[in-house]
Amino acid sequence: MKRPNPEPCRENDIGKFEIVSRDGAARIGRFYTNHGVVNTPTLLPVINPNIRTIEPRKMWDEFGVECLITNSYIIRNSEELSKKAIDAGVHELLNFPGAIMTDSGTFQSYVYGDIEVEPEEIIEFQKRIGVDIATMLDVFGKPNLDFDQSKKIVEETVSRSEISIKSAEGMLLNGPIQGGLFPELRALSAEQMSSFDFSIHPIGGIVPLMEKQKYPELIKIISSCRHLIPSSRPVHLFGCGHPHLFAISVAMGIDLFDSAAYALFARDDRLIMPWGTEKLENISEWPTASKTFFEYSPEEVKSLPKAERTKILAEFNLEISMKEMARVREAVRNGKIWEYVERKSTEHPSLEIATKILLDCSEDFEFMNWVEESTKIQKSRGILWSKNINKHPYVKAARNMLSNNFEFPKKDVFGNFVEKNKWDIILIHGVQGPWRMKCKDLINKLINKFKNLQILVQTPIGIIPYFLEDLNPFSHINGPSDIWNFNEEDLKFRYNNLAKVHGDSKPNKVVDELIQNGFVQSDLELSDDEIETYFDKYSIISKTALFTQLNFEVAENWLYDSTYLKGGTNRIRNVFDSSGEHILSPRLEDGGISLTVKGAKKLFDYSKDNKCQIPIIKVDEGAVPFVSKGRNVMHGFINSVTGTLRPGMPCLVIDDNDELIAHGVCCCTNSEAIELKKGIAVKIKSGMK
Known part of the structure; x- marks a missing residue:
């Protein structure tokens, strides 16, 4: 079935990244390009223009692929491919309507030796063939290099950044993070590369680690640099494409993956499964359902001619990879990414060790702090117990919130x-x-x-x-x-x-x-009623102090004489202060609270005397007429933030005159509030004008 071609995004949106759902650092996002929106996290299949095991158009129509990656080195070095790409564009060359990313040839330099090309030349070529996302010519950092060698690679890559961005002339550009196995160099690379106007940051130099299944080292690389990259830029795990790494990588904040494994494994009669890799010769029955193999038995596939067998195995591998990414996205939407990570960790000993290192946060406390701070504490549904549940970021964040407040x-x-x-x-x-x-x-x-x-x-x-x-x-x-x-x-x-x-x-x-x-x-x-009233009082007092960061003694004085409206199950529905004003309502599904306009105004008054540390967002004057009428606060219209934002927690919104104009629920952290330029920052509950 032919899928409609994507519509180009608005010019002002090109290169912007929007978070639409999240579970801590794991995020469902939209990246805007000239050839449509790329929904993340996602896998970018690698296409060799000379060997199209699966046609790119088929990837778009039947596999839901929105963005692929191809090799500008191969296209540039082929007279036939180069001419067609320059004359008609890379989208016409590949017959793919979605977004196309190209790499620069850095990996080929690692495999085949040095490539004699200047950074400006490779950028100029990618620009001429009309790619959506180009890659600067960085230097590949092999894991076996020593500290000084790795540092030189970081410095050389950074030194090429300014001229690469200048040459790109507005084209979306990848800025790779290098640094080998050295956390301090990965951090240095992330900080310095983030200072340039790149659109995406790939974490490079990891393919040799994945080839040897050195997953603990991979996790340490991500944790040493991911939190230092601006939240407005997707992060790409360059060369990572095996499904059993998707969950843990997404949980750590990775948005993009790429791999040619779907085709390479197929040529060797290997099948990619969500849990690992299986050899076709060892399979008697299909261990997982698939559309690709619906009409075939394993024996029938084994008997196919080599070219036909390779094609169908490649389609199966891509189907399974895309399905696993869909499972990961659903886990993020349902607030269950860490439960899924823990389940996936049992699929490979190296992955289990990597997960343990991450949850124990013994290697990088700063990174896991960053994950916890971006985590929505309360879930809207039941939680399945596991042996490591106390190490999950949202649980640690909940325990810390309770002990601190x-x-x-x-x-x-x-x-x-x-x-x-x-x-x-x-x-x-x-x-x-x-x-x-x-x-x-x-x-x-x-x-x-x-x-x-x-x-x-x-x-x-x-x-x-x-x-x-x-x-x-x-x-x-x-x-x-x-x-x-x-x-x-x-x-x-x-x-x-x-x-x-x-x-x-x-x-x-x-x-x-x-x-x-x-x-x-x-x-x-x-009486039982008197005891119940006591517990009701301190339930409301404690929750208000807990969720709005109101001083506990102030909360006691304000709410001790409150009255309540209860529902049929004898649960409190609405809370009224001593003057009879409706100030808040407990949420029955998660034990939280929802403020009213009167309650928000009272907390704002307390914040002026530093009695309440509820976060406050100041919006641009252009947003005030909309926000004050109940429209959401959008990224790109935030001037400053006071206090600590956490997704799912209440916050207040003020104008440039420090007047309260609305209250709502945060969707972001402090850094995201300022860095992101598209999407909802605060879901407004009520405007005040």
């Missing part, structure tokens, strides 16, 4: 003032939530019997206060029952007395044990 109340349920760290603690464990339903009778009994008491809950990823018992991700983990048992490593706070209580325990038996252990008894008796 949570405080115990000043008063217990009876109104008694309790000094910091003088609480008696009941730790409920062994039971999965919702605890408000499963443990309500037990908790109410304990609260009524003892003074100075706080209830905490053990979850598989840390301890949380009972009044945050619906907080995602802590409360929404699915797994075996023993993951809810007590974990002593989570007790990292000071307390007076502590008792561990299984959630299924008999209330009277627990009371007797606590009396024997010195817990202070109460002479008062409260």
